[in-house]
Amino acid sequence: MPGDSVLVERHGGVGLVRLNRPDALNALDLATKQLLLTSLQDLAADRGIRCVVLTGSGRAFCVGQDLREHAVDLEQAGADEVLSTVAEHYNPIATLLHTMDKPVIAAVNGIAAGAGASLAFLADYRIVAESAGFNLAFAQIGLSCDTGCSWTLPRLVGPTVAFRLLYLGGTISAEESLRLGIASEVVPDTEFDDRATELAARLAAGPTQAYAAIRQALAYAASNTLTDALAREAEPMQRTGATPDHRRAVDAFLAKQPPTFAGQRS
Secondary structure: OOEOOEEEEEEOOEEEEEEOOHHHOOOEOHHHHHHHHHHHHHHHHOOOOOEEEEEEOOOEEEOOEOHHHHHHHHHHHOHHHHOOHHHHHHHHHHHHHHHOOOOEEEEEOOEEEOHHHHHHHOOOEEEEEOOOEEEOOOHHHOOOOOOOHHHHHHHHHOHHHHHHHHHHOOEEEHHHHHHHOOOOEEEOHHHHHHHHHHHHHHHHOOOHHHHHHHHHHHHHHOOOOHHHHHHHHHHHHHHHHOOHHHHHHHHHHHOOOOOOOOOOOO
């Protein structure tokens, strides 16, 4: 457990990172951002962890930057120093969530606002509680957007909807987020914890080398031509094709048995 404001649990190949400032709706103060980054770095480097889940304690997922701390820092240090947190904390967290070689699930248990929504957008899969929602509140406090939102949101919903959500703000319900393509699935609150646990366990038991290659391929293809994407696909196909997981899965298919995956490299 790295600290009170970020809790880390390891269960059967799943690394659970829980933002734990429920009284502040899991707002990100400096200590929490630092702990979140180090916690994610530890899990990314842990070969025993095959899937990472990011969630929150209490009734919120994360409402983004702690504005109470932010206001004090603005008064004492000025905007230039305060907003250096984007480069120092938010950008490394976003990069790590997007590039680690294992699946990332955002288990959105409650409201996700500002940078909290941006964190969820970086996940491969967003399981959203029925009572949860998203709010892109950056412009409402006179700011641009951060934590990768300018890159992830248009890819999820298209540029037209992204402009609307970022310009006008307002809360996007769980059901609307599913319709827009933000949520991967919406689950009744009473079933949320069980479903998130089930999904994480399923991914952790899967072909994690293939998952890592898929993550990398999709990220590359998002900013390149089809010709480039086709060329890029060849190497990871050779690499994953040489893994024990692939060979065992083919044998299991021919034997009409379910495959088992260990996640080993070739």
